[in-house]
Amino acid sequence: MILFLILAFLSVVFSLLVVTQRNVVHSAMALAATLFIIAVLFLTLDAPMLGVLQILIYAGAIMILILFVIMLLNPMSVEARPAAWWTLGSLGAGALFLQLAGLLHRPAVFAEAAVPASFGGPESIAQSLFTDFALPFEVASVLLLVAIIGAVVLAQRQR
Amino acid sequence: MTQAPLEYYLVLSAVLFAIGVAGVVIRRDVIVILMSIELMLNAVNLTFIAFSRFLGSVEGQVIVFFVMTVAAAEAVVGLAIMISVFRFRQTLDPRDMQLLKW
Numbered sequence: 264m265i266l267f268l269i270l271a272f273l274s275v276v277f278s279l280l281v282v283t284q285r286n287v288v289h290s291a292m293a294l295a296a297t298l299f300i301i302a303v304l305f306l307t308l309d310a311p312m313l314g315v316l317q318i319l320i321y322a323g324a325i326m327i328l329i330l331f332v333i334m335l336l337n338p339m340s341v342e343a344r345p346a347a348w349w350t351l352g353s354l355g356a357g358a359l360f361l362q363l364a365g366l367l368h369r370p371a372v373f374a375e376a377a378v379p380a381s382f383g384g385p386e387s388i389a390q391s392l393f394t395d396f397a398l399p400f401e402v403a404s405v406l407l408l409v410a411i412i413g414a415v416v417l418a419q420r421q422r
Numbered sequence: 423m424t425q426a427p428l429e430y431y432l433v434l435s436a437v438l439f440a441i442g443v444a445g446v447v448i449r450r451d452v453i454v455i456l457m458s459i460e461l462m463l464n465a466v467n468l469t470f471i472a473f474s475r476f477l478g479s480v481e482g483q484v485i486v487f488f489v490m491t492v493a494a495a496e497a498v499v500g501l502a503i504m505i506s507v508f509r510f511r512q513t514l515d516p517r518d519m520q521l522l523k524w
Contacts, residue, residue, distance in 0.1 A: 264424050264425075264426050266427035267430060267431075268426075271430070272432045274434070274438065275434070275437055275438070275441070277441070278441045280439075281445060281447060281454070281458065281461060282441055282444055282445040282449065282454075282458065283459055285508065286456070287451060287453055287454060287482065290453075290454050290457060291453075291457065294457045294460065294461065297438075297461065298460075299453065301438075301467070302469060304431075304434075304471075305468075306502060307425070307426075307448070307498050308471045308475040309471055309473075309475050310471045310474070310475070310483050310486075312483070313471060313483050313486050314486065315466075316469075316490060317490070320490050320493075320494055321459070321460070321464070321490065321493070324458050324494065325460065325493065325494060325497045327497065328459065328497060329453065329456070329497065329501065329503060331499060332453065332455055332501045332504060333453055336504070336505065336508045337513065341439050342449050344448060344449070348447070348448055349448055350478075351447070352443075352444045352447035352448035353444055353448070355443065355444070355447060355517035356440040356441065356442055356443045356444035357440065359437050359439070359443055360437060360440035363436035363439070363440070364433060364436055367429050367432055367433065370461070374480025375425060375427075375428075375475075376475075376476055376477055376479075377478065378475070378478045379510070382475075382480065383468070383474075383480065383483060385474075388480060388483055388484060390480075390485060391480050391481060391484050392484050392487065392496065393485075395481075395484075396484050396488075399488060403492075404492045404497055406491065406495055407494070407495055410494075410496075410498050410499050411497075412500075413499050413502065414498045414499055414501075414502040415497070415502075416427050417502035417503055417505070417506045418432055418502040418505045418506060420509075422473060
């Protein structure tokens with residue numbers, strides 16, 4: 264419980280930094296921190312496999328890719344939006360949050376389910392992934408192949 | 423150590439999602455907008471994992487696995503588009519990316 268509150272506070276602070284930092288690299292580092300904290304939250308929810316994947320794929324691969332592009336392009340800092348946009352955006356996000364939080368006012372129907380000790384491990388995920396979700400799994404591999412080819416085609420120098 | 427109740431996780435992911443939406447609306451830097459989208463995807467992933475834990479069903483975690491796959495593909499293609507646009511326009515300001523806007 265205490266752990267959750269600390270992690271929740273840190274993740275909100277770092278995600279606010281992602282949005283408010285002027286420097287793109289600082290934003291990216293704050294996002295990496297947020298992703299790490301979310302990985303720890305996955306661990307508190309008995310999802311060790313997904314926690315590790317989160318660190319490997321998100322905090323590792325995707326963040327490295329984003330940082331590479333930032334440093335490759337070295338973009339000048341884009342002029343900030345006027346203050347009206349900040350108010351508008353914050354108000355809109357606040358309204359969205361209230362809308363989402365309003366859904367929680369119903370009486371709680373979810374007591375914590377009892378789960379086996381192997382819950383969320385590689386074995387239980389693989390069991391589900393390669394039986395019930397075998398077709399989506401294959402489709403995902405095709406999607407990754409298409410993304411690789413698309414990225415190479417898009418980013419190559421035009422002749 | 424007691425587990426935090428489901429509602430706490432749902433509120434946290436609602437907050438993170440709202441911050442991501444604010445980032446997309448407020449910021450004018452395409453890379454930051456992409457990062458805010460990643461933040462929103464992560465908020466949704468947290469919801470999936472929390473429900474998966476509290477319903478005792480591993481399907482939620484499998485969905486998160488697929489979301490991560492799609493997010494990786496999305497980031498790769500998005501960044502490739504950015505490189506390609508930057509090569510022509512020398513800027514990452516979305517105001518200069520209106521060629522397809524009618």
